[in-house]
Amino acid sequence: MPERQSSRKDAIRNREAVLAAADTLFTRRESPEDVTMADVAAAAGVGKGTLFRAFGDRAGLLRALYEARLEPIRQAVETGPPPLGPATPPRDRVPALLDALLCFKLDNRRLALALEEGGSSSPYRAEHYERWHSLLRAVLEQIPGLTDRDFTAHALLAATRADLVEHLVEEERIPRERMRSQLANFVTSVLACGPLQGSTAEEVTENRASP
Amino acid sequence: MPERQSSRKDAIRNREAVLAAADTLFTRRESPEDVTMADVAAAAGVGKGTLFRAFGDRAGLLRALYEARLEPIRQAVETGPPPLGPATPPRDRVPALLDALLCFKLDNRRLALALEEGGSSSPYRAEHYERWHSLLRAVLEQIPGLTDRDFTAHALLAATRADLVEHLVEEERIPRERMRSQLANFVTSVLACGPLQGSTAEEVTENRASP
DNA sequence: ATAGAATCCGGACCCTGGGTCCACTTCAAC
DNA sequence: GTTGAAGTGGACCCAGGGTCCGGATTCTAT
16 A cells, blocks of 8 residues: 655655656557556656556556546535535536536546556446445435435446447547537436426536536 | 357367356356466366467457357347347337346356456447447337437446446345346336336336346 | 665566467368 | 368467665755
8 A cells, every 4th residue: 555645855756757647648548558557657757666656556546647637526526616516406416416527537538448447346446436426326315206326326327437438439429518418318317207397408518517 | 350160079179168167267256357368278178279269369258158148138139029029119128128138247247247347448349239239229219209319228238237237246235136126217217208108117127037 | 064764766577367389189071 | 091271289478567676865863
C-alpha cells in the first residue's frame, strides 16, 4: 500500500510528472492496452522504480488518475447545487447523476476504459463504483413505487459502462447529444413506475455538464 | 483463422480433450485469469502447439467453449417454441430472452466472465454479442410506443453482464430466483411505456430455463 | 555549514504467460 | 507399403508488469 504522501520535493515533482504523462498517453493512444508502464515512465522522464514506488502498480496509477478527474463531479454531487447536489428532488437527481456519469465517460473514454477493463479484478470491486452505486441506490430509495432498488442501481449504472460507451461512440458513431438523450429516455422509462411527475428527457439534456 | 475442422482422428480427439479440460478448469478455478494456456494443455495431455493450432489463441478457445455451451439456447431462440422461439409475442419474448441469457450466465459464470473480460478487445466486438443485440433490437422493434431500440437493447443486455452477475452472486449473495425476478421487473418497467398488456414479472419467472 | 540518516532515483534484472517454431510422428490415400 | 500432408509437443521467444539495490538527493540536528 504505497499510497501515502511524501514531503520530498523531488518525489512530489515526479509524482506530478508521472500523472501528467500518463494522462497524456492514455488519452492519446488508441487502446489503453498499448500504453505500458515503461512508456509512462519514459514519457515522464523517470525510472520505472519511481513510478511503481509512487503508485504501487498499474491499477494504482489508473485509480489515481481517475479519482483526480472525477473530483469535480464528486464535489458537485456531494455538496453542489441542483441538479446534481443533494437538494435535488430524487426523480430529477437520478437522471442527472447518470447523465453526469455518461458525460464523464465520454470525456474520459480511454481512461475509463483502462480502469474498468484493465484491472485484474472486476470493476465492481473498485471503491468508486461502490460509491456511485450506493449513492444511486439511496436516491432511488427516496422514490416511492419502485422495487429492487439495489439491482436497479446496478442495471442503470451498467448502461454507462465504459466499453459500451466506447462502442457506441467508436463503432456506431452515435453523437454525444443523441446518446445523452437516449440514456435519459431509458432512465425515465425505468423510473416511470408509480405516479409520474416532472422532468422529461429533454429537460435533463439541458443541463450540459461539459462543453 | 485456424478454425476449420480437421478430419484426422488424432486432431479431433485432441480437440475434444482440450475442450473438456478447459471446461473443467474454467469452472473449477476461482478466477479465469489463473488458468493458463499451459495449464489447459497439460490437463488435456497435449502440447501447447496443439492447443494453439486447434484454437488460434486464448480468445479462440474461450469462444469455442462458449459457443458450444450456448448452442441449445441458440436453437431454442431461433426455431424453438415459445417463450423463446420466434412465435412468441414481442412483449413476452423480450423478458424471456433476457431471462434465458441471465440463466445461462448464472450457469456458466466463470466461462462467461473469462470471455467477456479477458479478451483484449471489448465484448462488444464479439459476434455472439452482435447476435444477441440485433435479435433483441429486432424484437423491440415490434413493440409499438418505444424509442431508441438500439440503445435500449444495449442497455438491457448490459444488465446481464457477466461481471455484474458474478458480483451479485459472489459478493451480494443474491439467490438465483431473486435475481431472475429482479431482472424481469427491470425489463418490465422498461417495456411499460405505451399501452401495457399481458406478462407480469412473476409469469416470466415461471418458465425456468435450467434446473 | 556539514555530517548522517532517511528517503528517493532509475535502470538492470526477474518472471510469468501468451504465442511461435520446427524436427519428428501419425494418419489416410493410393 | 510408401508417401506427403497434417498434426504433435515442448523448447524457445518476447513483451510487459513488477522488484532490487547501489548511488544520488534531501531533510534534520548540531
